[in-house]
Amino acid sequence: MSPSPDTSVFLQAAIDAVRAAGAVALSRQKTLGPSRFKGAKDVVTEADIECDRLIRDRLLKDFPDFDLLTEEEGALSQGSDYCWIVDPIDGTINYAHGIPLWGVSVGLSHKGSMLCGAVYLPVYDELYTAVAGGGAFLNGEPIRVGPCADLAEAIVSHGDFNVGADDAERRELNAENFWGRMRTVAGVQRVKCLGSAVVEGAYVAMGRLDGYWMGYFKPWDVAVTTLLVTEAGGRVTDLQGRPWTLEARTALFSNGALHEALLEALDWDSKRVPHPPGT
Numbered sequence: 424m425s426p427s428p429d430t431s432v433f434l435q436a437a438i439d440a441v442r443a444a445g446a447v448a449l450s451r452q453k454t455l456g457p458s459r460f461k462g463a464k465d466v467v468t469e470a471d472i473e474c475d476r477l478i479r480d481r482l483l484k485d486f487p488d489f490d491l492l493t494e495e496e497g498a499l500s501q502g503s504d505y506c507w508i509v510d511p512i513d514g515t516i517n518y519a520h521g522i523p524l525w526g527v528s529v530g531l532s533h534k535g536s537m538l539c540g541a542v543y544l545p546v547y548d549e550l551y552t553a554v555a556g557g558g559a560f561l562n563g564e565p566i567r568v569g570p571c572a573d574l575a576e577a578i579v580s581h582g583d584f585n586v587g588a589d590d591a592e593r594r595e596l597n598a599e600n601f602w603g604r605m606r607t608v609a610g611v612q613r614v615k616c617l618g619s620a621v622v623e624g625a626y627v628a629m630g631r632l633d634g635y636w637m638g639y640f641k642p643w644d645v646a647v648t649t650l651l652v653t654e655a656g657g658r659v660t661d662l663q664g665r666p667w668t669l670e671a672r673t674a675l676f677s678n679g680a681l682h683e684a685l686l687e688a689l690d691w692d693s694k695r696v697p698h699p700p701g702t
Contacts, residue, residue, distance in 0.1 A: 430539055430554055437529040437541040438552060440481050440509075444474035444527045445545035448512055452521070468519050471495055474511035478529060482507050489531075494643045506532045508540075508669075510643035514619025516583075523547070526621040530647035535669055540647030542621045551625045551651055559628050559655035568657040568678035569630030574688065577681055579607060580615040580623045582637035599638040607688050624648025627676045628655040634677040634685050636662060642669050648676065658682045662691040 451470040475495035482491060483499075490506035491499040507529065512518050514525030523546035530540025542551040551566075553559040559566050571577050584600050587593035608614050615632070617623050620640060626632040628651040637645070649659045649667055660666060662673040664686050677685055 430557075433531050434539040434541065434552060434554055436482065436485055437531065437539060438543075438550065440478045440529045441527040441541045441543035442550070443481065444478050444511055445543040447477060448474050448518065448525075448527065449545040452518065467495060468512070468515060470518070471512045471515055474527065475509065478509050478511055478527075482509075482529075492642060494641065504534050505538075508532060508643050508646040510621065513621040513644060514617075517618045522618065524617050524619050524622045526619060526625070528621045528643065528647045530650065532646065532669065537646055537650040537669075540650055542625050542647050542651065544622060544625070549625070551628065551647075553628075553647070553650045553654040555650060555654070557654070559651045561629055566629040566655050568628060568652065568655045569633050570680070571633045571678060572680040574610050574681055574684045575612065577611040577633040577685075578613050578615065578631075579611050579634040579636070579685070580617055580626075580632050581607075581635065582620065582639065583616060583618055586639055596639050603636060603638065603689050603691075606690060607685070610684075610688050620644040621648055624676055625651060627657060627678065628652045630678070633681055634675065636673070636675045636685070636689065638662065638673050640672075640674060645674055649674070652676045660686070662686070662689060 448470045472495055475493050479493055488501055488503055490501055490503045492506060493509040510528040512525055513528055518525040526542050526544040528542045531538045539554040550562050581603055584597050585593055587596045604614055623635040624645060625648060627635050652659050657677055658679040659674060659676050661671045662675055667674055675685060
């Protein structure tokens with residue numbers, strides 16, 4: 424199914440925005456000033472702010488009536504059925520430390536459902552795009568999730584530790600991460616934690632990972648990659664197996680073939696984990 428002309432315009436705007444922001448972020452990486460903590464364990468760099476503003480300015484110039492949600496500058500609500508969802512640099516810790524696993528994400532939702540979007544990984548010059556009903560692509564070539572159907576051969580990943588607004592929330596989320604890691608580690612081939620939701624989601628879409636789960640996220644972390652994975656033939660739900668929405672708190676991305684096995688392994692509904700010391 425080909426995207427409609429309007430959706431093609433939206434997708435091109437997303438592509439142009441992620442490429443422009445990615446170029447700025449890559450050029451600024453060697454000249455960054457000190458990172459600023461926006462939480463006890465969460466940082467923001469000058470490049471995050473600069474790229475956020477660059478993308479906002481571009482999108483508002485071309486689509487002045489659309490709603491807009493970005494990580495660094497928050498929400499602009501104008502009563503539109505359309506909303507741009509932007510992560511100017513996902514994986515800021517990686518970015519600030521020279522770890523190449525980070526990316527830029529821009530997607531458009533319509534009445535709460537993802538319509539199209541782009542993820543750009545500047546270090547590798549990898550541009551992932553998807554349109555609802557139109558497939559998923561890497562640098563213009565179609566991509567599909569991996570074929571793994573045996574959990575014992577699966578490579579999976581999960582969200583970072585030490586996210587959350589305060590000590591209590593971080594302890595709770597760390598406990599959930601430990602739960603998921605220990606529930607899955609014995610049954611799969613490897614468990615990873617790459618530190619960037621857009622990277623991990625994109626990697627599921629193209630078969631580098633077989634599954635990825637998060638116990639906590641913000642909409643900009645996963646909005647585009649949920650569309651990428653489903654358009655690449657995979658499946659996305661919350662960790663109870665319910666249909667994923669932008670309001671969900673948790674998410675499981677998979678190649679589809681392993682989805683039920685991963686849900687069973689994680690067993691999120693029975694989660695009862697004491698907080699590990701120091702978390």
